[in-house]
Amino acid sequence: MISDILPEHLRPFQALETLDLSDNHISALRMASFPPLPLKYLHINNNRIVSLEPGTFDNLSNTLQVLKLNKNRIAFIPQKMFKLSHLQHLEMNRNKIKMIDGLTFQGLSALKSLRIQRNGLVRLMDGAFWGLSNMEILQLDHNNLTEITKGWLYGLRMLQQLHLSQNAISRISPDAWEFCQKLSELDLNYNHLARLEDSSFVGLSLLVRLNIGNNKVSYIADCAFRGLSSLQILDLKNNEISWTIEDMNGAFSGLDKLRWLLLQGNRIRSVTKKAFSGLDALEHLDLSNNAIMSVQGNTFSQMKKLKRLPKMLLSLCSL
Template sequence: MSCPLRAAPAAALGLLLLLGRLAGSSAAGGPGSPSCPAPCRCFGDLLDCSRLKLSRVPERLPQGVVQLDLSHNRLSSIKASSLSHLHSLREIKLNNNELEIIPNLGPVSANITLLSLTSNKIGGILPEHLKPFQSLETLDLSNNNISELKTASFPSLQLKYLYINSNRITSMEPGAFDSLSSTLQVLKLNRNKISAIPQKMFKLSHLQHLELNRNKIKKIDGLTFQGLTALKSLKMQRNGINRLMDGAFWGLTNMEVLQLDHNNLTEITKGWLYGLLMLQQLHLSQNAISRISPDAWEFCQKLSELDLTFNHLARLDDSSFVGLSLLVGLYIGNNKVNYIADCAFRGLSSLQTLDLKNNEISWTIEDMNGAFSGLDKLRMLVLQGNRIRSITKKAFSGLDALEHLDLSNNAIMSVQGNAFSQMKKLEEL
């Protein structure tokens, strides 16, 4: 009898909780509520009518709806009168439908702050279609059939976030975004067919993040991004860029992150880095870089992270990293490095991670004394997958703060006595 007596209160409590949830759901207009039109689902101020194969908007939508999800249906048009009573509506998702133009939502358009139209059949942006959306902050037109951006495409709006990824854009007229200059903060144009960026294309003084990944841009001229004084990050991965002209990023005085991975760049020069005074992260992985000019970093002395993995570097000279005293992470894995100058890393007084895996380093460790001198704060050194055969007792002198040393996948045959003795903080070898 003792077991059932103990279990009864727990079962009763579970039943009370379940009833409480059902009551709360009904009060909020949840599934089964009289105010929730079948077969839609209501969750508080969200009305979910997605994935119902609808060809028109359901009748008698509840007045208090703030968010309306009509995604994954068969809507080719919207009857404005079906939404006219939704005075609280602020966000509407119409993803994955059959819309060919930006729809007219009637009087409620003026209150909409988020309009998502991804994966439709929209072929162009006309200002008269957007003008009613005077409160709009987020517009997502990704995965449509837009092929060009004209000077008058966008009327004056309150837009902060604009996404036009995965369209067919080949041309952009200068001034296309000018009407958004006082508000736009994020602009994403990934996966299009843009081959060139016209001069004075981006007069967006409040823009903080710009993405142009997976386009067909081969060359960036000087002053291309002039006018983006507030920009924090620029992403241009997988374009096939092979030429960065002097002053290519001039004017981006507040930019902190530049991603140029998966392109065809062959060298790093101060010419194209000119003006990047606040740059903290530079990603150049998967290029064809074989040379770093001696004065490359003159304008980028606030760099904290530099990724040069998967390039064609064969040597690291004593001038390769001059001026990078704030660098914390340096990644040079998967290159062809077989020569490291005596003072190649001198001056990198803040460096904590140095990754040199999968290179052709051999004699550096065997015949040099203090190849890594000056790296007082280095915590991690990765030399995995090189050609190191022997380690002298002074090979790692100066690395007093080292905690992690990876020498795996080498051909080490001999280690001199006391080779690791000075590394008092070493935790993993």
């Protein structure tokens, strides 16, 4: 039933490293709520916090490594709110944050992961994550973001995982990935993408896993995946792909290391001889839940590592 954090109540605990105040009735965090303590882990999940006051955590700047503020009512993060040079993990899931201004997270130079899921985020301003030069994981799933631009990705040079599933993304700007070319995993499941242009993934030569399942993709440009030389898993399930596989030659050219290709639940009716040319390393190909009526002969002959094809496909082609 704790409703307030008073510094005099915490001051006696001079050796305290972990403080969990979750599941209480705290409604505000004020400047100097926390006296100087050697705290490493601070959890204030599932309270009633509406606002954050700059300076709240300043006394913990030398030691705090993990801060969790999930399931509160926070609607706005003041600029330079977090002056925590040792913080590595910050979670603010299930709040009410709709927009993030530039420089909001300046002061978190050691941060490795940031989670702002299920907030209803609509807009990320240019430089929203500037200053997070060491961050490796950014999770923004279950929000209302509509596009990916280099403006809000500015400065994320060490980013390795970007999770954007369950948003409303319909556009990837041509130069979106200029500042985060170390990405190894990109999750765009359950968005509104209809087209994959030849510029959609430029610069992501270290990408290993790309998830674009459950979108509305019906068009894939000839060079959409060119340059993804490290890609091993490509998930395109439950889209509206049809003519891409039927009429294009080498839609997946350049994916020399691709091991998994998931195309189930699309609108593919026929597979041409060159549809999968260049996929010599492919081990798993899923074409289930399509309406495939024909497969040209020798379509899969170059894929020596392919482990299994559905009987339905085997009956339609001669390998």
